[in-house]
Amino acid sequence: MNHSNTLRLLITGATGFIGKNLCKRAVSDGWDVRPVTRDTEIVGGVKIGDLSVNTDWSVALKNVDIVIHLAARVHIMDDTANNPLEEYRRINTDATLTLAKQAEKSGVKRFIYLSTIKVNGESTLPGSRFKPDDEFIPTDPYALSKYETEQGLLKIARESQMEIVIIRPPLVYGPEVKANFLSMMKWTHKRIPLPFGAIHNKRSFVALDNLVDLILTCINHPAAANQVFLVSDGEDLSTTELLNRVSVALDKKPGLLPVNQQLLEFILTLIGKKELAKRLFASLQIDISKTKEMLNWSPPVSVDQQLKKTAQHFLESSRYE
Secondary structure, three states: OOOOOOOEEEEEOOOOHHHHHHHHHHHHOOOEEEEEEOOOOOOOOEEOOOOOOOOOOHHHHOOOOEEEEOOOOOOOOOOOOOOHHHHHHHHHHHHHHHHHHHHHHOOOOEEEEEOOHHHOOOOEOOOOOEOOOOOOOOOOHHHHHHHHHHHHHHHHHHHOOOEEEEEEOOOEEOOOOOHHHHHHHHHHHOOOOEOOOOOOOOEOOEEHHHHHHHHHHOOOOHHHOOEEEEOOOOOOEOHHHHHHHHHHHOOOOOOEOOOOHHHHHHHHHHOOOHHHHHHHHOEEOEOOHHHHHHHOOOOOOOHHHHHHHHHHHHHHHHOOO
16 A cells, blocks of 8 residues: 555654554555654654744645644653643643644644543443543543643634544553553563452553554544544453453463452552552443444454563563663
């Protein structure tokens, strides 16, 4: 498949966890890719410096047809900023809308924005799932900045010819995953006994390869224009199931102890880890039927395939830690 004589893609956040993989796959699929980085030089890329309302995107946007905007101030657990919302808004909202307005002026056809499922909320009740058209205004500073950006982008779409596509992923995992997912793999690899053997929540996740595939599908799919899409692997797991599947991928025996969930929640809340308790025990389920039907898309990679790939990378790299 060769798209190089048709559309040129500008990809921000090109050195990040998702961006690096997206650029690689887009190039191998034959797209004409122009990666944007903040501070590293990339061959064929554009270095833009810090994202702000004053960023001049004119050079980066020259002859660009599609913008895929991944760069963001990501969710920080223990935020030390004096005013976290202000910081998130500065980069996630104001800088993004600056880019979108300049993109529209320079003739960009479509602007694909990577948002977050947190725009829908932090958790779902048993038997219910998040849908793209749920009406909800988040209070979490990070999620609120993403929600406000979505609203600003949809306004640009209404007032111009540029099409907007919004994708809201849950937790993304794959080779080089960091944060909690990496910690979980380290614990499992070392066979540290974990008290998570009796958790019956359900959570949606998305494999990096599935997210990248959906983003690429949205580049030129006619039905994607001015839509919000949710994405997941289409298989939801409890924390216990996830840890067991990670153990299998790492070829380790699971070391899970069936401790009462209420007791664990109480202890974690007591030691000031209420947020962690939410992530471990709450459900967060996503309905991806609109994404599948409108785009004729389904996740190409299974949970176990991606966990195996993630585990292999972890095992190869952890030898050098």
